[in-house]
Amino acid sequence: MPSAVPATISPIFDPFTLPNGSVLPNRLAKAAMEENMAVRGQLPGAALFRLYEAWSRGGAGLIVTGNVMVHAEALTGPGGVVLDAQSPMEPFRQWAAAAKSGGAKVWMQINHPGRQIRADMPGVAWGPSAVKVDIGKNSKRFADPVAMTAEQIDQTVQRFAETARRAEEAGFDGVEIHAAHGYLLSQFLSPLTNQRTDRWGGSLDNRARLLLDITRAVRATVAPTFTVAVKLNSADFQRGGFDADDAAHVIDLLAPLGVDVVELSGGSYEAPAMTGQAGDERSRAREAYFLTLAEELAAKSPLPLMLTGGIVRRPVAEEVLAGGIELVGMGSALAVDPDLPNRWHQDATAKVELTPVTIKDKAVASAAGMARIRQQLRRLGTNRRPRPGISPKLALVKETVLQQFALRRYRTWLNSRTA
Numbered sequence: 222m223p224s225a226v227p228a229t230i231s232p233i234f235d236p237f238t239l240p241n242g243s244v245l246p247n248r249l250a251k252a253a254m255e256e257n258m259a260v261r262g263q264l265p266g267a268a269l270f271r272l273y274e275a276w277s278r279g280g281a282g283l284i285v286t287g288n289v290m291v292h293a294e295a296l297t298g299p300g301g302v303v304l305d306a307q308s309p310m311e312p313f314r315q316w317a318a319a320a321k322s323g324g325a326k327v328w329m330q331i332n333h334p335g336r337q338i339r340a341d342m343p344g345v346a347w348g349p350s351a352v353k354v355d356i357g358k359n360s361k362r363f364a365d366p367v368a369m370t371a372e373q374i375d376q377t378v379q380r381f382a383e384t385a386r387r388a389e390e391a392g393f394d395g396v397e398i399h400a401a402h403g404y405l406l407s408q409f410l411s412p413l414t415n416q417r418t419d420r421w422g423g424s425l426d427n428r429a430r431l432l433l434d435i436t437r438a439v440r441a442t443v444a445p446t447f448t449v450a451v452k453l454n455s456a457d458f459q460r461g462g463f464d465a466d467d468a469a470h471v472i473d474l475l476a477p478l479g480v481d482v483v484e485l486s487g488g489s490y491e492a493p494a495m496t497g498q499a500g501d502e503r504s505r506a507r508e509a510y511f512l513t514l515a516e517e518l519a520a521k522s523p524l525p526l527m528l529t530g531g532i533v534r535r536p537v538a539e540e541v542l543a544g545g546i547e548l549v550g551m552g553s554a555l556a557v558d559p560d561l562p563n564r565w566h567q568d569a570t571a572k573v574e575l576t577p578v579t580i581k582d583k584a585v586a587s588a589a590g591m592a593r594i595r596q597q598l599r600r601l602g603t604n605r606r607p608r609p610g611i612s613p614k615l616a617l618v619k620e621t622v623l624q625q626f627a628l629r630r631y632r633t634w635l636n637s638r639t640a
Contacts, residue, residue: 252550257300268602277323280562294344335405395448
């Protein structure tokens with residue numbers, strides 16, 4: 222049997238000082254995973270608190286929440302958490318305290334889904350242009366988006382800033398602006414979904430305008446020591462879409478705006494590379510899906526980078542750091558074993574295993590894979606052990622039933638707000 226390896230030998234347990242002076246206890250981060258576990262009022266509740274306490278005890282130096290919605294009428298799913306000007310603060314204070322209880326720093330990921338809205342959801346489906354999600358025969362499950370007006374764009378900037386302000390008030394250590402995975406800010410960045418001819422369209426500088434305006438507004442709203450991070454696709458993995466050269470340019474644009482970290486991922490609902498279901502030869506060849514692209518970006522990046530996607534083994538985490546990336550993000554691995562960072566202190570060979578999803582339809586495979594992960598999160602939130610062996614198809618069926626209940630509750634809540 223392999224001998225235990227002391228933590229001091231591995232750089233993954235070294236502290237990291239962010240540009241704003243904040244210190245992370247180590248280089249391991251629990252990356253954002255959409256929980257869809259909101260209670261009545263689209264608020265965090267006891268199950269989320271228990272889940273985040275488990276992650277904080279598990280040894281990750283940083284915890285990034287699942288995406289929190291900045292617009293009550295635009296949710297990635299009916300169980301999404303909303304933090305806006307009307308939200309009560311106490312549940313968010315409890316959430317931040319739970320996530321920090323084991324010594325980790327905690328950032329709230331803040332997001333707007335844009336056009337990636339289910340067709341049966343109430344509210345709005347906005348995009349830079351009226352370009353619908355195209356996932357073949359399953360496209361009908363998504364709403365028909367409308368192109369945003371200048372007023373709606375300006376309102377969105379203010380919504381991000383308000384959510385960030387309230388996250389700081391609640392006790393979070395930072396926010397991560399979600400500009401990846403095909404959500405609204407990613408839609409503006411991509412020439413495939415942004416077909417505007419005004420100042421938000423055309424050149425990459427124009428397509429990046431919304432992200433940059435939001436970043437400026439957030440940075441101006443929070444304290445200098447409050448972390449502002451951005452999640453960005455290393456590439457969309459769609460022909461003619463946002464690519465690695467575009468990512469490098471956007472990182473350069475973000476550098477002077479007070480951004481502390483850029484987290485790299487990839488893909489969208491149409492090309493779900495973030496779940497291992499799509500990509501190119503550079504993303505499929507390695508356990509860390511986007512490592513080759515991230516290494517290329519790290520060579521010239523003026524900002525610290527974090528890489529997320531497919532990492533389950535300590536040697537791979539160390540390989541990420543050796544490639545010039547400062548932080549290692551893990552999602553699915555910590556849904557299966559929230560104590561994995563602690564285990565890596567004593568056993569360099571510790572890992573988790575998830576059976577690959579073999580459904581041929583990539584969009585369905587991605588949804589089933591995420592449903593299987595959310596099944597583990599719900600189990601952890603009720604103090605039960607994960608069951609990673611559950612069939613992805615069965616997990617998707619269970620998820621569908623739960624979402625119908627959540628959808629009815631969300632409709633009722635949204636109607637009460639707008640009445």
